[in-house]
Amino acid sequence: MSWIREQFTFADLQRLLFRLSERVKAFQGLTPAEIAELLGSSEKCSFAPGAHIVKEGSVGTHMYIILSGDARVLKSGRDGEFELARLMPADSFGEMALADNEARSASVVAESECVLVRLNDQIINSRPEIGLKVYRNIAKVLSSRLRAADELLAWRL
Numbered sequence: 001m002s003w004i005r006e007q008f009t010f011a012d013l014q015r016l017l018f019r020l021s022e023r024v025k026a027f028q029g030l031t032p033a034e035i036a037e038l039l040g041s042s043e044k045c046s047f048a049p050g051a052h053i054v055k056e057g058s059v060g061t062h063m064y065i066i067l068s069g070d071a072r073v074l075k076s077g078r079d080g081e082f083e084l085a086r087l088m089p090a091d092s093f094g095e096m097a098l099a100d101n102e103a104r105s106a107s108v109v110a111e112s113e114c115v116l117v118r119l120n121d122q123i124i125n126s127r128p129e130i131g132l133k134v135y136r137n138i139a140k141v142l143s144s145r146l147r148a149a150d151e152l153l154a155w156r157l
Contacts (some may be wrong), residue, residue, distance in 0.1 A: 023090035062093035069114030
């Protein structure tokens with residue numbers, strides 16, 4: 001995996017707070033102080049176009065939020081890789097790995113230069129009042145994705 005790890009500067013954190021609280025579904029209902037706490041223990045990652053951000057089958061304990069750039073979600077199937085989704089700024093991925101620490105269900109590849117926030121499960125699990133809100137939001141995100149997948153599957157049968 002080819003990426004650059006950086007710490008957020010104070011100025012970075014200030015610029016991100018408002019944007020994240022308004023647009024990122026996993027952060028809905030969190031106060032600016034709670035988001036700042038999450039970001040304080042997160043990492044800023046940069047990926048070049050074509051780089052694998054996560055690989056299907058690898059085990060992970062992180063979720064990601066796209067700050068800039070776009071990416072593709074790819075799933076292996078009988079006939080090769082199938083594109084499940086396109087991700088843009090404020091979209092998140094890796095929520096399932098954050099919740100269950102199991103193998104990734106799909107790969108995510110940077111389509112353009114991507115800058116992401118990388119959150120691990122430690123801060124979320126160490127602060128139950130924050131974790132409760134984040135995991136509730138993740139459940140909503142995953143439920144929405146499952147409903148969309150069910151709808152697609154129903155039309156293919």
